[in-house]
Amino acid sequence: MRSLPRIVIEPLVRAALLEDLGRAGDLTTDAIIAEDAHATVALVSREPGVVAGTDCARLAWELVDPRIEVRDLLPDGSRVQPGTVIGAASGPARGLLSGERVALNFLGHLSGVATGTATIADAIAHTRARVADTRKTIPGLRALQKHAVKAGGGSNHRFGLDDAVLIKDNHIAVAGGITAAVGRARANVGHLVKIEVEVDSLEQLAELLPLGVDAVLLDNMGPELLREAVSMVAGRLVTEASGRITPATAIPIAEAGVDLISVGWLTHSARVLDIGLDHTGA
Known part of the structure; x- marks a missing residue:
């Protein structure tokens, strides 16, 4: 299905990141993870459902650190089962960890809306x-x-x-x-x-x-x-x-x-x- 324009979703994702990072950034990650550390992560469904909000998840990481590469994202509307890989991201570990919650908040909530809709549909x-x-x-x-x-x-x-x-x-x-x-x-x-x-x-x-x-x-x-x-x-x-x-x-x-x-x-x-x-x- 057609994605929402970036101009629509970016202010919402940016506001969520600003709320989470606050005045001093991610104290936990910055204290524990080396600045040059890299990581690869996968978004994995734990239950059956319908995916929505992948563009929000992608943008959350891109705004935290443009060096993060988000790939292989399933399109919104995809049906998933427990263990389905929805997408992957790799790049600076600090950025991946700092953007994780906002990415998952959007993805989990919007996928929940899509899943509830599909139940009735x-x-x-x-x-x-x-x-x-x-x-x-x-x-x-x-x-x-x-x-x-x-x-x-x-x-x-x-x-x-x-x-x-x-x-x-x-x-x-x-x-x-x-x-x-x-x-x-x-x-x-x-x-x-x-x-x-x-x-x-x-x-x-x-x-x-x-x-x-x-x-x-x-x-x-x-x-x-x-x-x-x-x-x-x-x-x-x-x-x-x-x-x-x-x-x-x-x-x-x-x-x-x-x-x-x-x-x-x-x-x-x-x-x-x-x-x-x-x-x-x-």
């Missing part, structure tokens, strides 16, 4: 539905996390408040109803901006359907109610289901016929993929 592969992320991302890491979702076989929802209209329950309450909210949105956004509206009942859906929006977010509906909603929509809108979805509950929800299943925990509560750094030689 695989579970619903027999349906038309796709798994999507949300805006429930770790501050500052949204672009990286959404890239990792794509690496895991998922789709990206809007990236922020500025690239689509999503009218939710509180917007509807303050605006005075679905019809009023949609009307104001239509009057105030450009013709290329898509509009999605959240509903939590078939009555709200019936009010929404004549309004000509692009998508409907069917919030916290069970599979049977979702089937009715999909039948009512009859292909006129993109249908999206959300609400505390797990890999197990995703299956009947997808089988109800929705187009998308949005899952917040993919990004806000992703479990890291266990990836280790093994010393393999000088």
Whole structure:
């Protein structure tokens, strides 16, 4: 898959390195490791999963010491098993050790996002539905996390408040109803901006359907109610289901016929993929 531009990831990796190195650098490594020592290390998966964040790992070492050579990195989206070598790095040992934690933090976290996404994508592969992320991302890491979702076989929802209209329950309450909210949105956004509206009942859906929006977010509906909603929509809108979805509950929800299943925990509560750094030689 296509990598994120360096200009997007470098400020994040640089900030992580500055946070870790602090005011005095790596006291442990500089005290123990000779300045002219060289080493070779391998990034090794300890468990099954999907890789993401390899460009962040590479850049972490390159920023610490440009003499470090990172090679044979698996592309993001690769499936790995315990013992799979994800990549290798060699060069000045001090730089390798000082950049290790930041490289592994990015790689483990983003691979965890990709792996969690793949768990649901695989579970619903027999349906038309796709798994999507949300805006429930770790501050500052949204672009990286959404890239990792794509690496895991998922789709990206809007990236922020500025690239689509999503009218939710509180917007509807303050605006005075679905019809009023949609009307104001239509009057105030450009013709290329898509509009999605959240509903939590078939009555709200019936009010929404004549309004000509692009998508409907069917919030916290069970599979049977979702089937009715999909039948009512009859292909006129993109249908999206959300609400505390797990890999197990995703299956009947997808089988109800929705187009998308949005899952917040993919990004806000992703479990890291266990990836280790093994010393393999000088």
